[in-house]
Amino acid sequence: MAKFATLYLAGHSKTRQVKATFEQGMLSVFCANDGEQILTEDISLCQVDSALGNLPGEIKLPQGELLVFPVGSEVMDDVRKSQTKAPLYLNFLEQNKLFWLIALILVPISFYGLVQYVIPSLAMSFAKQIPYTIKADIDEQVLVVYDKAMLDETEIGETTQQQIQVLWQDLLEDIYLDKQQFTLLFRKSDALKANAFALPGGTIVVTDELVNLLVSKPDALEAILLHEIAHVELNHSMRVMAESLGTTLLMTYFFGDLDGLVEVFSGMSVTLLQNNYSRDLEANADAYAFKKLKQLNKSPLAFAKAMTLLSEQTKDDKYDSLLKYFSTHPSTKSRIEKAESSAH
Amino acid sequence: MENTQEQTSELNLAQENAPINTHPVDLKFHGKTGEFFGIWIVNILLSIVTLGIYSAWAKVRTNRYFYGNTELDQHSFSYLATPLQILKGRIIAVILFGGYFIINMISPLAGLGVMAVLLFASPWLICASLRFKMRMTSYRNVRFNFTGTYGDAFINFILLPIASAFTLYLLMPYALKRMDKFIVDNTYYGDRQFQSNLSAGIYYKVCLIALVMIFALMAIIFAVVGSAAVQAQADPGAGFSMMTLVMFALYLIGFSLIQAFYQAHIRNHIFAETNLEDLATFKSEFSFTSLAFLQVTNMLALLCTLGLAYPWVKIRLAEYAVARTGVNLAENKEEIVDVAGEKQSALSEEVADVFDIDVALG
Numbered sequence: 001m002a003k004f005a006t007l008y009l010a011g012h013s014k015t016r017q018v019k020a021t022f023e024q025g026m027l028s029v030f031c032a033n034d035g036e037q038i039l040t041e042d043i044s045l046c047q048v049d050s051a052l053g054n055l056p057g058e059i060k061l062p063q064g065e066l067l068v069f070p071v072g073s074e075v076m077d078d079v080r081k082s083q084t085k086a087p088l089y090l091n092f093l094e095q096n097k098l099f100w101l102i103a104l105i106l107v108p109i110s111f112y113g114l115v116q117y118v119i120p121s122l123a124m125s126f127a128k129q130i131p132y133t134i135k136a137d138i139d140e141q142v143l144v145v146y147d148k149a150m151l152d153e154t155e156i157g158e159t160t161q162q163q164i165q166v167l168w169q170d171l172l173e174d175i176y177l178d179k180q181q182f183t184l185l186f187r188k189s190d191a192l193k194a195n196a197f198a199l200p201g202g203t204i205v206v207t208d209e210l211v212n213l214l215v216s217k218p219d220a221l222e223a224i225l226l227h228e229i230a231h232v233e234l235n236h237s238m239r240v241m242a243e244s245l246g247t248t249l250l251m252t253y254f255f256g257d258l259d260g261l262v263e264v265f266s267g268m269s270v271t272l273l274q275n276n277y278s279r280d281l282e283a284n285a286d287a288y289a290f291k292k293l294k295q296l297n298k299s300p301l302a303f304a305k306a307m308t309l310l311s312e313q314t315k316d317d318k319y320d321s322l323l324k325y326f327s328t329h330p331s332t333k334s335r336i337e338k339a340e341s342s343a344h
Numbered sequence: 345m346e347n348t349q350e351q352t353s354e355l356n357l358a359q360e361n362a363p364i365n366t367h368p369v370d371l372k373f374h375g376k377t378g379e380f381f382g383i384w385i386v387n388i389l390l391s392i393v394t395l396g397i398y399s400a401w402a403k404v405r406t407n408r409y410f411y412g413n414t415e416l417d418q419h420s421f422s423y424l425a426t427p428l429q430i431l432k433g434r435i436i437a438v439i440l441f442g443g444y445f446i447i448n449m450i451s452p453l454a455g456l457g458v459m460a461v462l463l464f465a466s467p468w469l470i471c472a473s474l475r476f477k478m479r480m481t482s483y484r485n486v487r488f489n490f491t492g493t494y495g496d497a498f499i500n501f502i503l504l505p506i507a508s509a510f511t512l513y514l515l516m517p518y519a520l521k522r523m524d525k526f527i528v529d530n531t532y533y534g535d536r537q538f539q540s541n542l543s544a545g546i547y548y549k550v551c552l553i554a555l556v557m558i559f560a561l562m563a564i565i566f567a568v569v570g571s572a573a574v575q576a577q578a579d580p581g582a583g584f585s586m587m588t589l590v591m592f593a594l595y596l597i598g599f600s601l602i603q604a605f606y607q608a609h610i611r612n613h614i615f616a617e618t619n620l621e622d623l624a625t626f627k628s629e630f631s632f633t634s635l636a637f638l639q640v641t642n643m644l645a646l647l648c649t650l651g652l653a654y655p656w657v658k659i660r661l662a663e664y665a666v667a668r669t670g671v672n673l674a675e676n677k678e679e680i681v682d683v684a685g686e687k688q689s690a691l692s693e694e695v696a697d698v699f700d701i702d703v704a705l706g
Binding site: 006008009010011012013014015049052053054055056058064065066068090093094095096097099100103104106107110111114118134137138141142144145241244245248249250253 | 374375376379380381382383385386388389391392393395396399405408409412413419420422434438441442445446449450451452453483484485486534652677678679680681682683
């Protein structure tokens with residue numbers, strides 16, 4: 001059985017019309033015109049390409065010649081069948097419309113599993129590996145940058161500061177945390193307004209605006225501090241880092257070969273995914289705060305009070321709209337509702 | 345397959361500009377959306393369940409599909425990289441990128457140092473990644489090659505853009521021209537070199553019009569924001585939400601128009617002014633309106649199908665590019681000698697990919 005094929009000479013653009021046969025592992029090539037044998041090779045020394053779509057079959061010969069078979073060549077089929085079977089199964093799956101349907105169902109499910117369970121749990125085990133000294137080091141370095149970029153020295157009076165530090169120390173003692181590992185700092189910030197944030201090593205920063213807003217409501221202030229403590233205790237910073245690394249790599253490798261504008265979508269998906277993780281972590285931190293408040297015989301309503309005051313201050317929109325996917329925090333409304341339901 | 349009779353190309357090629365005796369040959373793309381959909385969906389599924397390992401096989405299969413379905417003068421292109429080559433490069437690239445990412449988050453100051461290292465490494469990455477891409481492309485069993493050097497890449501991709509930042513970007517079109525010329529003139533097919541004769545004047549003209557378009561887009565966005573702000577006073581929540589979406593849509597459409605304008609004109613210019621030493625001349629007939637229409641409809645299709653239209657989008661783009669590209673070949677096309685030599689590592693290309701150091705013509 002012989003079929004026409006094209007032989008490309010080694011290292012040269014010259015071509016010849018040939019016939020080829022494949023018998024007992026030996027590939028033989030003959031001149032298409034006079035039938036003279038050009039070469040014969042052991043197929044195990046050749047590089048046979050795997051079947052893909054409707055592409056012509058290519059065999060790279062050991063001396064560098066390339067043999068190209070037209071689509072549907074029986075010789076090429078025989079050669080491929082003599083190779084490992086995996087590529088044939090793959091090609092079968094790629095051409096099987098029933099499998100397309102199955103894949104269409106499996107892709108979202110497995111993607112959801114990957115994003116919802118695999119990446120967060122990998123991120124969590126990564127976060128646990130980071131020793132405390134490194135995290136404390138991060139606090140120091142990040143604070144230097146933040147102080148330069150968006151924080152100013154506090155204008156809160158000494159007495160108020162001391163009053164809040166006492167509340168802070170009592171709080172740490174009440175929930176049995178190591179006082180050495182947590183530090184509360186005051187900073188003024190026009191950029192952040194009334195806000196608080198936690199660094200991975202246990203440094204928690206509250207802005208002057210937040211202090212002024214909550215100084216007369218110690219329960220609400222405690223609720224906010226507990227939320228920030230949760231970020232430290234639950235290793236959230238390190239998790240965020242690992243999760244954003246994971247999602248960046250995910251998008252690079254699954255959708256990375258998109259050109260130009262389409263990249264905007266993959267960039268947007270990374271943001272959406274990361275915001276999704278961030279909202280999960282915020283909700284976790286809220287839940288931690290509710291639990292601790294209850295342990296201290298205080299009501300989670302303190303948290304609701306703090307959120308209400310904050311949203312009035314910042315004129316935060318309480319609407320649950322499409323925009324929630326672009327947000328790093330759950331909506332204020334849902335956080336207040338959770339606090340209320342947790343109180344009952 | 346010997347091709348003796350003259351082919352009539354879909355494009356009416358300007359023969360008189362050709363310095364060598366060439367004739368137009370057929371350039372065809374045989375890829376089918378349905379067929380590629382099957383390959384793509386299996387790629388995605390296996391990539392997810394193998395936590396990304398299969399993505400190396402996916403990359404090779406996708407590239408083989410597009411190269412192999414592109415046929416010039418009755419011979420197909422081939423993509424030569426093997427999945428294991430890609431996988432090895434990819435693993436090292438991920439480790440390097442992970443390290444960079446973590447250093448950047450842990451210590452912003454050390455991150456700056458790494459960025460400086462990356463700045464100096466990027467010319468090398470650009471050259472090595474172009475070299476890999478070219479050497480993995482073959483036509484008629486003869487490989488392409490890229491011979492650009494670190495020094496030239498450093499001047500064109502680092503020094504000139506920095507210098508242009510100090511000249512109110514007046515130098516930028518010239519820098520863009522130099523980058524494209526660097527890529528084209530250092531590319532070989534076998535023992536033949538591509539040669540271009542690009543005009544800085546065209547780059548200045550195209551950039552100037554693109555700049556006017558950017559200003560127009562900004563004016564429109566400001567106008568929309570302004571009118572939305574008035575409405576927002578009545579209904580803060582809904583107003584803000586709508587405004588963000590409208591702005592995002594405007595930005596996407598405006599940006600794709602500007603990109604289409606630049607790409608169409610610059611690609612046409614590069615193809616018209618490039619020839620392959622004693623072997624081929626080229627022509628590109630991209631048009632701003634058709635390319636912009638293609639990009640915007642592609643975007644809408646992706647958005648409306650949650651990405652499922654991806655295979656259709658990729659095939660459409662390839663069909664568009666092939667249909668609007670013309671190639672004239674000389675009779676001596678059988679005399680090309682492959683000189684690319686030894687095997688290549690995929691490391692640099694993978695590192696360049698993951699750090700998003702991407703260079704493309706136009």
